[in-house]
Amino acid sequence: MIQIAIFLVIGLALVGFAVGRGRATAFSVGRTAAAVRPHSRPNHHGAHVLLWTLVPALLLLLLSSALVPPLVNDAVLSSLPAAQRPQNPMDRAALLDEVRSIAAGESSGGFIAASNSLVPAYKVASAKFNGIATGLILLVAVIGGLFGFSRVRPDFRARTKVERLTMTVLLLASLIAILTTIGIVGSLLFESMRFFSMVSPLSFLFGTHWSPQASTGAAVDVTAFGAIPLFWGTVFIGAIIAMLVAIPFGLMSAIYLTQYADPRVRTWLKPTLELLAGVPTVVYGYFAALTIAPPLRDFAVSIGISSASSESALAAGLVMGVMIIPFVSSMADDSIAAVPQAMRDGSLAMGATPSETIKRVLVPAALPGIVGGVLLAVSRAIGETMIVVMAAGLAANLTLNPFASVTTVTTQIVQLMTGDTEFDSPKTLAAFALGLVLFLVTLALNIIALRVVKKYREAYD
Amino acid sequence: MTNTQDTSTLKMTARNVDIFYGDKQAIKNVSIDVSMEHVTAFIGPSGCGKSTFLRTLNRMNDTISSARVTGDIRLDGEDIYSSSMDVVQLRARVGMVFQKPNPFPKSIYENIAYGPRIHGLATGKSEMDQIVEKSLKRAGLWEEVKDRLQDSGTALSGGQQQRLCIARAIAVDPEVILMDEPSSALDPIATAKIEELIHELRGRYAIVIVTHNMQQAARVSQRTAFFHLGTLVEYGETSDIFTNPREEKTKDYITGRYG
């Protein structure tokens, strides 16, 4: 029913467009003297009629899609004798869900006894309310279209109206970014607050014992949510091991590509290097777990580290570092390229070798940009999920041993969210608290990094 | 064309030099001499190849991969494009000052100390201090900056920056100093200071200066070379070139008919 309404409204709108355009064309033809020339082109008049037909009707459609289901549900429930009505909202929702799927022909029979008997009532109510909604929507479309059409006159500024709406749409689209940010902050804060009402923020942020799996059902062990081992694991893998790989390799790659490589070699090597960044993280995770981790463990065992785990921090960190190489490289590349050519010439003209020029002039001059790039890389590394989920462990250890297993914030978020789905337990809510910490830390890193990079760019502009 | 075999000591000689960028010839068959204790000015309209030629004198054109130089350029009789000539040493002996001041984003002290440090010219801190002080004094900048040697070189004014760059070039004890329009980015007062400095420096070095400004060439140089479309049209005593040019083209240029 609703689908038909949508098609009809769109059809009406197109008719409105054609009629409005036709009328405007009629009075436009042959009148080119400035005094009587219409303000707007026929297309604008047509679009104006179209919008008057479409927009109010679609708004009403949105409203009705929010209002109709509750009305239908009430009607269905009230057709049940009061004694049989489920009291629990969950049961009620389950019952209505079943009725709906039977009525739609998706399933042949329900588990709940009452559902089959309610199907006729549901069908009647649904037809009634949807019918009313469809009628109203069509009516509004027709009235809107007629109103729009009545305004098609040579002196009517249809273009201004249409363009004003265009601008509004553009503005609304750009507000979605803010809405998303608010949505992120809001949902993380809201769920975290619920978590912190059960577990104190202090014991979460500074506790060293993490074993949320220990709390089952109603018994919540509030001391089992100390996130320090997670923070350490995240920093150890993302900011230490991965950066020990990514910074030297990324920086040296950028230097080689910008300063030494033949232009033809560069046009091939640079995109090849960037392919590393295009490989999905789940592939890296699989590679780390399957190909990198076992030999690393064997190696560690062979040099006498018996605690070596096949889910070592090293395997995850190494692979993550490789993934970050092109990122660091392209940031360093940009920063070095932003150093004016005159610096390089100045140094070379004094008799410095290219490497002396790079080490003593270019890199120091580009350092703020490079540091900013590294901060962004760290923020990316600590927020990376799949590599650590697949290659790092679940054991929350506070250890400096790279061959041991550590766990990270993102690993634990996935772990907590995919176990069971009861939405009120501190176990699931803890994931939001971890998400909040992760969000704030990456936000801070990004803001600092962008500021550093911006200041640096200004210095050479 | 070289008619300047007077008492001055020849420092650099160029014979039959051609320069190509890819397939394009930028300099055609240029021969020229540069002498100690003289300032040689290269003048000519934009794009005539005078800067290109200047950059071959310390092989800065090597940094452009498509550039190719043929002919014979010698420093103290030694072919600077031969394999035995080391480009790093060559550039230390033939210093260069650029059109736009380009101090490194380091302190004033470190800007001067950079050259001596990479070439290992100072054995200790005190010797380095001496080099820095001497270079700044020679560039006429010492009095202005002696109390703030640790400030950034980029914080100086344009004219001071250019003198810092000259001091930086002096610090490695060069024999020739090449200047590529050293005052074109500066105001008249700063320009006057640079010209005064060139005048003072003449006693120790062979100086080659590229300039757009014919008055400047007349003021600071003893010899002038006029380039046009990649060829050397006329080369001689500055006074002769400006008062009694042999070539019609030179005359047209210095009287402002084109360029």
Add this chain to the structure above:
Amino acid sequence: MTEPTTMKRQPTDWKSPDMVQRIKRRYAAERRFKAMGMVAILISVAFLAFLLISMASNGARGFMRTDVRLPIDFPASTLMVDPASFKGSSDDVDQLLAGLDFEGPVAAAAEQAYGAEGGALLADSAWLIVRDAIKADPTLLTRKAELWVPASSDVDIAYKGEGEKPMRDRVAAMKQAGQVTSGFNLGFLTGADATDPTIVGIWGAFKGSLLTMIVTLLFAFPVGVFSAIYLEEYAPRNRWTDLIEVSINNLAAVPSIIFGLLGLAVFLGLFPTLRSAPIIGGMTLALMTMPVIVIAGRNAIKAVPPSIRDAALGIGASPVQVVFHHVLPLALPGILTGTIIGMARALGETAPLLMVGMRAFISAPPASFTEPATVLPVQIFLWSDEVSRGFVEKTSAAIIVLLVFLLAMNGLAIYLRNRFETRW
């Protein structure tokens, strides 16, 4: 200029042995440094090559399937059904087949043909092939037939030359006798997830990815392009605009899993019945992709020279006409390039989709945007967790499929950039 005599220095002797030695050292350092750069980049590229080669060599075998010849004497088997009853609609036939036990007769046939352990030679799902064969041709039931059915993972691995020695010998002998063969596994491209690695396919996950990407594109592209136009062309310079800009720049760097938490809390909170559905996954990814499109779009719009705007304004076009008639068409290649890159990233994304429940076991390709689905990267993740050895090569094979698509998208982006981007 006067100088104190103490400052006089000897002219530098460039030919002194010390100096020559020093120059040598400096050049050696230069060569070392250059070599370090080359080694760094070569190692990075070598790692990429190693990754791709190891995926390719593992995965290539995932596209192959080993089949065992299974002779079945249907009339003699315990399969009690009359071929004449295969009438009516296909639903009726399905109902009839669903009521039959195929596993017993198939295992018995295998034991008859290959001895006591014959059943272990066949994949757990072998009976499905038998059932489908009967459905296709009910007359089979009246005679003895030979069917090719999928071999078990052990046989499969042994056929490919790995695994336990006794099994390898056994399979080699069977191969001699023509009882086992290997061929391209079409089912891998057309099937969906299953518990038995020999019959899994990626079409289900692929279709899920496709539906999810459609949703992402439909949401992210218009919003991204409109935001880019507004911010670059019309937005007044004020605190609100700054706030939008800061939001977009930060959203572009927010970890993807945070978007998953947002999708979980907001989208699933609003539409709890759409758990695991492509529409929810697609909207979650759209929020992630939108900033990428905005940033690429702004750069592309910025690159259109102001002279074009001036020219259009100069002949009386309204600001909206200027943008939609002149600026946008010129900026479109850049916007499309950015969009493809953003979509490629979304296609490879796993973590946020895990959060909105797209990790369910889905054994049939999703039919619509609102049905539970999984996507390629999540399917890879799920298979990588399986203990059964047969899943290893299937995981790599799925990775190959994913990488081929990502490469194609990136290639298209590079092509667009080179082909259409105008240098002003």
